[in-house]
Amino acid sequence: MRSPKALLGVTAVVTAALVLAACGKGGGDDTGATTGTLDFYTNKAAWEPDFTELNADSKSGAQIELKFTGYSDAAQYDAFIRQSFRTDKSPGLFTWQTGPQLAEVVKEGLVAETTDIWTKAVNEGWVSPGLRDTYTYDGKQYCVPMNIAYWVMYYNKKVFAEQNIAVPTTWAELDAAATKLKGAGVTPYYQTSTLFTFPWFQQLVAGTDPALYKGLATGEVKYTDPRIVEIMKTWRAQEDAGWFSDPGSTVDPAVGLKQGDYAMINFGSFFNGSLDGAGMKSGEDYDMFVIPAVNPALTNTPVAVESGPLCVAANSSQKTLGLTYSQWWMSPEAQTAWSKARGDVAFNPKATVADPMLQKLGTTVAGGGHETFDRYYEATPTPILTVALEQFGAFIANPGDPLPFLEAIQAEADKYWAEKK
Amino acid sequence: MASADEPVRARSRRGADRYRWSARGFVAPGVFLVAVLLYLPLLWTTFLSLTDYNGLRDPEWTGIDNYTEMFSDPQFVGSMLNTLLWVAGTLIVPVGIGLGVALLTWNLKGGTWLRLPFLIPYALSGIGVGVIWSFILGSNGALDQALAAFGIADTPRWLLDSPLNTIVMIGATAWQGVGVNALLFTIGLQSIPKEPLEAARLDGATGFRLFRSILWPMLRPLTAVVVGLSIVASLKTFDIVQGMTKGGPGQSSETLALTMYKKTFVNSDYGLGSAIAVFLTVVTLIASILYLRQQLSSKHEG
Numbered sequence: 111m112r113s114p115k116a117l118l119g120v121t122a123v124v125t126a127a128l129v130l131a132a133c134g135k136g137g138g139d140d141t142g143a144t145t146g147t148l149d150f151y152t153n154k155a156a157w158e159p160d161f162t163e164l165n166a167d168s169k170s171g172a173q174i175e176l177k178f179t180g181y182s183d184a185a186q187y188d189a190f191i192r193q194s195f196r197t198d199k200s201p202g203l204f205t206w207q208t209g210p211q212l213a214e215v216v217k218e219g220l221v222a223e224t225t226d227i228w229t230k231a232v233n234e235g236w237v238s239p240g241l242r243d244t245y246t247y248d249g250k251q252y253c254v255p256m257n258i259a260y261w262v263m264y265y266n267k268k269v270f271a272e273q274n275i276a277v278p279t280t281w282a283e284l285d286a287a288a289t290k291l292k293g294a295g296v297t298p299y300y301q302t303s304t305l306f307t308f309p310w311f312q313q314l315v316a317g318t319d320p321a322l323y324k325g326l327a328t329g330e331v332k333y334t335d336p337r338i339v340e341i342m343k344t345w346r347a348q349e350d351a352g353w354f355s356d357p358g359s360t361v362d363p364a365v366g367l368k369q370g371d372y373a374m375i376n377f378g379s380f381f382n383g384s385l386d387g388a389g390m391k392s393g394e395d396y397d398m399f400v401i402p403a404v405n406p407a408l409t410n411t412p413v414a415v416e417s418g419p420l421c422v423a424a425n426s427s428q429k430t431l432g433l434t435y436s437q438w439w440m441s442p443e444a445q446t447a448w449s450k451a452r453g454d455v456a457f458n459p460k461a462t463v464a465d466p467m468l469q470k471l472g473t474t475v476a477g478g479g480h481e482t483f484d485r486y487y488e489a490t491p492t493p494i495l496t497v498a499l500e501q502f503g504a505f506i507a508n509p510g511d512p513l514p515f516l517e518a519i520q521a522e523a524d525k526y527w528a529e530k531k
Numbered sequence: 532m533a534s535a536d537e538p539v540r541a542r543s544r545r546g547a548d549r550y551r552w553s554a555r556g557f558v559a560p561g562v563f564l565v566a567v568l569l570y571l572p573l574l575w576t577t578f579l580s581l582t583d584y585n586g587l588r589d590p591e592w593t594g595i596d597n598y599t600e601m602f603s604d605p606q607f608v609g610s611m612l613n614t615l616l617w618v619a620g621t622l623i624v625p626v627g628i629g630l631g632v633a634l635l636t637w638n639l640k641g642g643t644w645l646r647l648p649f650l651i652p653y654a655l656s657g658i659g660v661g662v663i664w665s666f667i668l669g670s671n672g673a674l675d676q677a678l679a680a681f682g683i684a685d686t687p688r689w690l691l692d693s694p695l696n697t698i699v700m701i702g703a704t705a706w707q708g709v710g711v712n713a714l715l716f717t718i719g720l721q722s723i724p725k726e727p728l729e730a731a732r733l734d735g736a737t738g739f740r741l742f743r744s745i746l747w748p749m750l751r752p753l754t755a756v757v758v759g760l761s762i763v764a765s766l767k768t769f770d771i772v773q774g775m776t777k778g779g780p781g782q783s784s785e786t787l788a789l790t791m792y793k794k795t796f797v798n799s800d801y802g803l804g805s806a807i808a809v810f811l812t813v814v815t816l817i818a819s820i821l822y823l824r825q826q827l828s829s830k831h832e833g
Contacts, residue, residue: 192586504781
């Protein structure tokens, strides 16, 4: 390519290709169909059998069948969905993440409004008005909840029985149980240094002061706030006491609980599926309890709730079809069938939950004395979350003075909130 | 006479033109493919690196903001240091051992059979190597259990402490990469002409002396290729780290390629991710050019 002419030629071709690439924008026209096959995309590839099982019900209930495409890598899925909005192949139905992630696509006008569906569902008593807030932007709703999970403490019943430990109902009792377990040579809690590094921080902060926890998510509270530092010191003391499992272990968490590598594990209520899969029996080998608040003065015990949305792209050719399915999805019939297929807590109180333990959890949390808050993973803006997950991981691997870890998170938070202003 | 020549020349010029155009026609599809598949992504990435782009809105021009942000980020500096450790480590370990294996076996009968086992891990993908080694090196993993069998209980935390985690991951890469380096060096050794070797042996050169004065200089062209490939491969290290530590704990084992991936696909900050990609490309390019120019220049031939 020595001659300038050839260079010019290549530049022309590249420019033409660039122009072509830039033109691929826009969406398909809504076909208006209300029955048929709906293209469904999710990053929960492992749930394919559950959705396939549900197809029989959606076929008879709404004459719609899902065509399942599952991704198992969250980041790859995220990039795929983002790009698809710019093509005429935007999905008729897809899973996403609540919190800032959903706010972002709503702000860009990329997801279809579901206000009518929510109004009907709330009127029918299919969903709590509290959950609606998670899906509300400027008074309008977007997407519907695919699932909800409460973050609770799972425990190995056999280990508890051996050590003669009753289910803790206060933070002091939980601490006493951990001390007793450690004394008997059993590690009380599971922990990991990758990805799920946030639950204990979330539990400690929200359980101490729910307003402080919310302030972190909105940027009003700094991670270096003395109250947060104090909470981290509690965590560090527990780490130093040897209350947590080896973070570098590659043993599957469910298998670890089964083997008694540790007695307790703080996880979302979808963990029943993993424990059942590891060969433990729900209610017999393992059980769960709502983690008591750190601060006994709180009137309501805070419970972390995770909710994943099911969304319809605003410019999808299957928009009507997707919304029709979303409408059906909220109904007790759909949720009863889904709970049976997936084995999860149901957001619809009128649905029947297959697993009695999860049914009980649902009524416990919905009953008095409890208050849900958004899980840290959804509540925190993504760039801050990425750094926070890493810093908590580093703290877990090498517990020490918490301030440097918190400062690293705050540095990212400062950058993020400065750009938002 | 001249007038009689004119049409002939014109005809031949027309012929040459036609020939030129048909040649261009044949080249065009290839040029188009290269432009779309290679030049376009490069230009697009460079363009994105100068914008703020979240994958949803249109990219917004921000000039060199991403680059300033990148260089002022202490995490980026950490990733850069880890990447340098990878470059140095893969030069010393897989390339060094590969050369050693080649030197010890090339002259032996049945040497192929001795080298063959080293090549087997090369058939695995990097992610596969990462998964296997994380089971070996995880806390209370296979290695810890094996050491415990010998009564060694107080083992280091292989993947949790830095820089040990990067060092053991370089070890895992070496496990996979030694074979192919040994193969390349063997080919190089076998292509050395017999005469100078024999002459050196007659002069009494053996062992290290033979290696230093004869084998090493004559291997130079091949060493240049192996080392060049190794530098490029180590600068883009991603799969093994992603498979073993995901860059953690914290960011203690993160490489530039991982930082690029996280910024782009986890944080959806495509602009910043592209800036890191461009930086990585430029560094790789400069390193390759400097190295190859220095190694393959005529100075060394004489």
